Amino acid sequence: MQKYLSLLLLSCLMVIEAAAQSRVITGRVQDKSSQAAIRNAVVRVKGTDYMAASDKNGQFTLKAPSGALTLEAIAANYKNAEMQITAGQSSVVFNMKPVAPVALHNDDRALQEVVVNAYVAPVAPSPVSTPPVTQALAGKAAGMVVAHSNVKRRMTSPVAAGRFNTEDYSSINENIFHAATEQPLSTFSIDVDRASYSNVRRFLNQGVLPPQDAVRVEEMINYFDYNYKAPTGKDPVSIYTDMAVCPWNTRHQLVRIALKGKAVDARELPPSNLVFLVDVSGSMDEENKLPLVKRAFAALVQQLRPQDRVAVVVYAGAAGVVLPSTSGSEKKKILEAMESLQAGGSTAGGEGIMLAYKIATENRSAKSNNRVILATDGDFNVGASSDGELQRIIEKERQQGVFLSVLGFGMGNYKDNKLELLADKGNGNYAYIDNFEEARRTFVTEFGGTLFTIAKDVKLQVEFNPAFVQSYRLVGYENRMLENEDFNNDKKDAGDMGVGHTVTALYEIISATDKAGKGVNWVDPLKYQQNTVVGNLPEVLTVKLRYKLPDEDKSQLMQQVLPYNRQQITAASEDFRMATAAAAFGQLLRNSAFKGDITYNEVLQLAASAKGEDKEGYRAEFIQLVKKAQLVNKDKDQE
Structure with a gap:
């Protein structure tokens, strides 16, 4: 009995001592000029894992060591x-200064005459919708149709003398640490998009750092080819x-979860029923837009087989059919239709999407791969343009x-947030095409992965073992997070994987054994949880994956344990180091x-050690981009 009393007394003394050595600091994080609350700012004791995040009111509560110390606050932008x-x-109160906006060069022509030249094959009027351009196109013999309109380009945000920038990115609130005892599950949708990486490359090649919200870390990671072993089972x-x-x-430790889609011989792929939906509005009249489209x-046309079919739809002031669904064997005809396009007009994007879906539905067969491929800068301003309205259109057609798939082009008025949303809701890919090499990779090197889905609604759920993991943080995927209940809900949409x-x-x-990690306190401790967690220490976590086959509605479950x-x-492996x-x-x-x-130098060393064979040169290019960012960052520090 005396032994147990001694242990109890020792435990009490340890608790008292720990309490004496720590304290609670409360405060607010706000914009220096407006005093508006800054949400999801990270406040930490500098150089430690004692940290907390601000709530929607900018408030935070931080457990910290006693004595004098330095606090730092970090927030996006x-x-x-x-x-x-x-x-x-x-x-304490942190008054934070916003970073200076990124200065971009953009075409500043205010008024222009716009001409749409369209190669037209005979088409019948649509019984559902006959917008003006469609009516003009319907029933005419093959030839040229010209539409004229004067359009004043809408520009709002000045970023440099005489220049304007209306690029738009969704804000990213970084994932934070979660205690494994309180939130043992982490659930998210997979993402194979890589638009962010090529967009970041565009900024760095111009000698400027990208806006922070333009950087989606998961797309930086997933830009690269990794030599994961393809599946061999069912x-x-x-x-x-x-x-x-x-x-x-x-x-800390870093855990990698890697997925690989099965490879399929191109000769065995099902026939494609494609509709090219091309934005030919006035904003596309720049060298890195419509000509690059x-x-x-x-x-892509060069990759088509005779069994594949392609239609071309354009939209500007209204939507119209430039080329009805045509066999992939008629490459010259398809290319002539594309080459005839010129830019002009406002942007009836929603109307174009509806017309493209209509044509895709009319030419669908039992086993065909049915896909609309949208090429645009995302600057919709006429017709069904709200995110909610476009989302409902796309979700309805996805179910059919x-x-x-969405291809983004251009700069200055680029709408990244809208295009990412469209691709996510449309069960397709999202790529930013900043040069012809990126186009070649998308449509030649990775033809199957871009166009052919092998698994849809792919979700991951990771369960952490609290006996090993004190807390965890998912790197990136902020806009792909799901509720834990969504994992087993087959009606919940998620990401898709293509061939390979x-x-x-x-x-x-x-680690649960890291004493410094005890300072992570994103939420208050739970009152009724057991003080001791029993687990199998060699198992760090269990990964569960759910997917559906492209033509099925019921998901399949896979699992993998990490020892x-x-x-x-x-x-670690070259692929792990590169990621x-x-x-x-x-x-x-x-x-x-x-x-x-x-540091940038350490990133360079890590990437150089992971370069490997690098047949396409993507990893070598990454090293050059890091060097450019390092140089630009030095210039910024000297301002």
Whole structure:
């Protein structure tokens, strides 16, 4: 009995001592000029894992060590802020300054005459919808139709003398750490898009850093080809897991979850029923827009087989059929139709999408791959243009088996947020085409993955073992997060994988044995949980994956366990090192609160060690982009 009393007394003394050595700091994070609350800012004791996140009112509560210390606040699109805290101080206010907007060069022509030249084959009037251009096209012999209109280009946000920029990106609130005892499950939709990477490349090639919200870290990671082993069983996807020491915070571990889609011989792929939907509005009248669209689609046309079919629909002031559904064997006819397009008019994007879906539905067969491929800068301003209205159109057609892929072009008025939403809701890919090489990769090198889905509504759910994991953070995928209940809900939409696609996700984890990690307190401790967690220590986590076959509505379940393995990142595979380098680079560009102490030089070393065979040169190009960002960042620091 005396022994147990002694243990109880010792435990009480330890609790009292721990309480004496820590304190609670409360405060607010706000915009310096407007005093508006900044949500999801990370406040931490500098150089430690004592951290908290601000709520929607900018408020935070942070457990911190006693004594004097330095607090830092980090928020997207704001300059980092630091504050010295005395031993007795318990309340603070961070006033943060926004970062300067990115200056872009853009065509500043205010008034232009626009001409739409369309190669027209005989078509019958649509019984459902006959907008003006469609009426003009219907019933005419093959020839040219010319429409004239004067359009004043709408520009709003000045970013440089005489220049305007209306590019639009959805805000990204970075994923934060979650305690495994309180939130043991992490659920998200997979993402094979890579538009963010090529868009970031466009900025860096212009000698400027991208806007922080233009950097989606998961798309930086998934831009690269990884040599994962293809599945050999009945499932169209394989799962691999491993872990290593996290290079940007060596107190932490980094877990990699890797997926690989099955490969299919191009000769065995089902026939494609494609509709090219091309934005020919006035905003597309720039060299890196409509002319690049033509070259991109010309690359795709060369890959078509006789059993494939293509139609061409354009939209400007109204939507019209330029080429009815045509066999892939008639390449010259398709290319002539594309080459005849010129830009002009306002942007009836919603009307064009509806017409494209109508044609795709009319030419659908039992086993065909039905897809609308939209090429635009996303600047919809006439017709069905609201995100909600477009989303409902696309979701309805998706259920009928017609998918939507989106190709973004141009700069200055680029609407990344709208195009990403359309592709997500349309069960398709989203790519940004900044040059012809990216077009070649999309439509030639990865033809099957771009156009042919092997698994739809792919979701991942990771269960962490609290005996090993104190807390965890998903790197990226902020706009792909799902509720835990969504995992088993087959009605919940998720991402899709194409032929041969790879998907990589990284988790940063703090070990349950890491005493410094006890400072992570995103939520208050739960009152009724057991004090001791019993688990199988060698198992770090379990990955569960759900997918549906393209023509089915019931999902299939796969599982994979990650056993504990401590290794340095330098000892990990080339693919793991490359994914880690891409993630670290993305976090540096975002000025992430979690970028740790990694530098551009360390990213370069990691990427150089992971270059491997690099047949297409993508990893070598990545190294050059990191060097450009490093140089631009130095210039920025000197301003």
